[in-house]
Amino acid sequence: MIKSKKSKVGDLVVAFFCFLLILVCLLPMLNVLARSLSASEALIKNKVWLWPVGLNLDAYKLVLNDTKYTWSLVWTAILTVIGTCLSLFMTTICAYPLTYDKLKGRRIINTIIIFTMYFSAGTIPMYLLLKELDFLNRPVVLVVPYCLSVFNMIIMRSFFYGIPESLRESAELDGAGPVRVLVSIYLPMSTPVIATLALFYAVGRWNGFSDSLMFMKKREYYVIQHLLYLIINSMSNIEVTTQEGFSPPGLSETLKSATVMFATVPILFVYPWLQRYFITGATLGAIKE
Amino acid sequence: MKTVALAGSPGRGKKFIAYIKRYWTLYLLLLLPLTYFIIFKYIPMQYIQIAFKKYSIVKSVWEMPWAANNGLEYFIKAFSNKDFINALRNTIMLNFLDLIFGFPAPIILALLLNELPFPRYKRVTQTVAYMPHFLSWVIIAGLARQLFAPTSGLVNNFLTKIGLDTIPFLNEPKWWVVTYVFLGIWQSVGWNTIIYLAAITAINPELYEAAEMDGAGRFRKMWHITLPGIRTTIVTLLILSLGRILGSEFDRPFALMNHMVNDVANVISIFVYKYGIQALQFSLATAVGLFQSVVCVIFLFMANALAKRFGERGVW
Numbered sequence: 307m308i309k310s311k312k313s314k315v316g317d318l319v320v321a322f323f324c325f326l327l328i329l330v331c332l333l334p335m336l337n338v339l340a341r342s343l344s345a346s347e348a349l350i351k352n353k354v355w356l357w358p359v360g361l362n363l364d365a366y367k368l369v370l371n372d373t374k375y376t377w378s379l380v381w382t383a384i385l386t387v388i389g390t391c392l393s394l395f396m397t398t399i400c401a402y403p404l405t406y407d408k409l410k411g412r413r414i415i416n417t418i419i420i421f422t423m424y425f426s427a428g429t430i431p432m433y434l435l436l437k438e439l440d441f442l443n444r445p446v447v448l449v450v451p452y453c454l455s456v457f458n459m460i461i462m463r464s465f466f467y468g469i470p471e472s473l474r475e476s477a478e479l480d481g482a483g484p485v486r487v488l489v490s491i492y493l494p495m496s497t498p499v500i501a502t503l504a505l506f507y508a509v510g511r512w513n514g515f516s517d518s519l520m521f522m523k524k525r526e527y528y529v530i531q532h533l534l535y536l537i538i539n540s541m542s543n544i545e546v547t548t549q550e551g552f553s554p555p556g557l558s559e560t561l562k563s564a565t566v567m568f569a570t571v572p573i574l575f576v577y578p579w580l581q582r583y584f585i586t587g588a589t590l591g592a593i594k595e
Numbered sequence: 596m597k598t599v600a601l602a603g604s605p606g607r608g609k610k611f612i613a614y615i616k617r618y619w620t621l622y623l624l625l626l627l628p629l630t631y632f633i634i635f636k637y638i639p640m641q642y643i644q645i646a647f648k649k650y651s652i653v654k655s656v657w658e659m660p661w662a663a664n665n666g667l668e669y670f671i672k673a674f675s676n677k678d679f680i681n682a683l684r685n686t687i688m689l690n691f692l693d694l695i696f697g698f699p700a701p702i703i704l705a706l707l708l709n710e711l712p713f714p715r716y717k718r719v720t721q722t723v724a725y726m727p728h729f730l731s732w733v734i735i736a737g738l739a740r741q742l743f744a745p746t747s748g749l750v751n752n753f754l755t756k757i758g759l760d761t762i763p764f765l766n767e768p769k770w771w772v773v774t775y776v777f778l779g780i781w782q783s784v785g786w787n788t789i790i791y792l793a794a795i796t797a798i799n800p801e802l803y804e805a806a807e808m809d810g811a812g813r814f815r816k817m818w819h820i821t822l823p824g825i826r827t828t829i830v831t832l833l834i835l836s837l838g839r840i841l842g843s844e845f846d847r848p849f850a851l852m853n854h855m856v857n858d859v860a861n862v863i864s865i866f867v868y869k870y871g872i873q874a875l876q877f878s879l880a881t882a883v884g885l886f887q888s889v890v891c892v893i894f895l896f897m898a899n900a901l902a903k904r905f906g907e908r909g910v911w
Binding site: 317333349350513519531563581589 | 617621627628629631632634635637638639641642643656704707708712716724727730731734736739740741742747749786812864871877881888891892895
C-alpha cells in the first residue's frame with residue numbers, strides 16, 4: 307500500500323512525540339548519573355546538566371565504604387531472593403488447585419481469597435496482629451506478611467487455564483497425580499508467567515519500604531529504600547535527622563546522587579530482559595474471574 | 596425422587612472416596628495458602644473491633660470495654676479532628692486529579708504508540724516508557740528533589756536560563772500538587788499502556804481495511820474503530836479507579852511530602868501512620884482505616900452497578 311504524503315507527515319509527528327516521551331523518561335536518570343559522577347564544586351556552581359563535569363568516582367567510593375549502606379544493599383538483596391522464592395512457591399500452590407474445575411469447594415475457596423482483594427482490615431489491625439505474633443522488629447516481618455498477592459495468583463491461574471486440558475488428562479490416564487502433573491507438565495510450560503511474577507515480587511520487595519518503616523525498628527534490618535529515604539531527607543529535612551538519629555557520613559549532593567544510582571541500577575539491568583514475558587503477564591491480570 | 600436418591604447414595608459415597616483418593620493432594624497444596632489468608636487477612640479483622648472499643652494493652656480485643664457514645668466515640672473524634680478532615684479532603688482531591696489527568700494519559704499514549712509505524716523504534720519507546728514503573732517512590736522523590744531543586748535543579752536552571760522565574764515545584768502547596776500528579780503520570784503511563792495495547796491488538800484488522808476503503812483518515816479510524824474496540828477495557832479500569840477514589844497509597848505521598856506542604860500532602864494513609872503507628876492511638880487510627888475500607892468497597896460496588904446499568908460488563 308502506498309502511503310499518502312499526509313499520513314507520512316503524521317507518522318513523523320507521532321515519532322516525534324514518542325521521542326519526547328523517551329526524553330522525559332530518561333533525562334532525570336541521566337541528570338542524576340551525571341551528578342553522581344561530577345565534582346562537588348561543579349555541582350554547587352550549577353554546571354552539571356546531562357554530562358559529568360570534573361569526572362570523578364569519589365562519591366561511589368564513599369558510598370561503597372559506608373558499611374551501613376552496603377550492608378543494606380546486601381540485606382535487601384537477600385530478602386528479595388528469599389521473598390521471591392517463597393512468594394512464587396505460595397502463588398503456585400495456591401493457583402494450581404484452583405484450575406481444577408472438578409475441585410469440590412472451589413467456589414467457596416475462591417470467594418475467601420478474592421474477598422481479601424476488595425476488603426482489608428487495615429494497617430493498624432495488621433500491626434496488632436504482627437505484634438501478637440511477635441513478628442515486629444524481626445526479619446520475618448519483611449518477608450512473610452505480604453508474601454502472597456491475590457492479583458499475582460490470578461495472573462498465574464489465568465496462565466494455567468491456557469495450558470490445554472488434554473495434556474493433563476492424558477497424564478492422569480497414565481496414572482500421574484495432580485502434583486506430578488504440576489511438576490512435570492505445568493511448571494515446565496510456565497516460564498513466561500514465572501519470570502513475570504518473579505519480576506513483580508522482586509521489584510516489590512526491592513522497592514518497598516512501608517513495611518520496614520512501620521514494623522521494623524532495628525536499624526540493621528532496614529531495607530534499602532527505607533535507608534535511602536532517611537539519607538535523602540536527612541540532607542533536606544533537619545527534622546528527620548534528629549528524629550531518626552541517622553547521621554549522614556559527610557554527604558554532599560554527589561553522594562546523594564550516587565546512593566540513588568546504587569539502589570536503581572539493579573532493577574534497570576533486569577527488567578528490559580524480561581520485557582517479552584511481563585507484557586503477557588501484565589495482560590493476563592486483566593482477565594476477569 | 597427420594598428412593599432414587601437413596602438408591603444412589605452408596606455409589607455416591609464410593610465415588611466420593613475415589614474423588615478424595617485422587618485429589619487429596621490438591622487440598623494439601625491449598626492448605627498453606629489458605630492458612631496464609633486466614634492468618635494475615637482474616638484474623639486481623641478481629642482487631643477492627645478496636646475502632647469501637649477503648650484500647651487497652653493488657654486486655655484481649657474481646658475483653659476491651661466499649662467506647663463512649665455507643666462505641667462510636669472514635670468516629671466522632673475522627674470527624675471532629677482537623678487533621679483527619681484535611682486528610683480526607685486531600686485524599687479525595689489528589690485521587691480526583693489523578694483520575695482526570697492520569698486516567699486518560701495511558702489511553703492517549705497507547706493510541707499514539709499504535710500509530711507508530713517503525714516497529715523497532717516502537718519497542719525502544721515502550722522499554723523506556725516502562726522504566727519509571729520499576730523505580731520506587733523513594734527514588735523518584737530523590738530524582739524529583741534534584742531535578743526540581745529551587746536553585747540547583749536542572750529544570751529551574753533551565754527556566755532561569757531562558758529568562759523565566761524559578762518555580763517551587765516541591766515546596767509550595769499548589770505546585771506540589773501539580774508535581775505530585777505529574778510524577779504519578781510519569782511513573783505509570785508507560786506501564787498502563789500495556790493493557791490497552793493488548794486490547795488494541797485484539798481488534799479485527801479488517802475493520803481498519805474497510806474504513807480505509809471508505810476513505811477514513813487516521814483520526815476517524817482512531818475514533819470509530821480503535822476507541823470503541825478498547826471500550827470494555829477502559830470501562831473496567833475506570834470502575835477500578837473509581838473504587839479507589841478514597842483509597843490512598845502510602846509510598847507516593849510519604850516519599851514526596853515535606854513539612855512545607857503538609858497541608859496538601861497529608862492523606863488518610865499518612866494520617867493512620869502518624870496517629871496509629873507513631874502516636875499509638877490505635878482506636879482512632881483503626882476507626883479511620885475502617886471508614887476508608889468500607890467507603891472503598893461501597894464505591895466499587897456503585898461504580899460497578901453504574902457500569903452495568905449502561906450495558907457494560909463490569910468487574911464481576
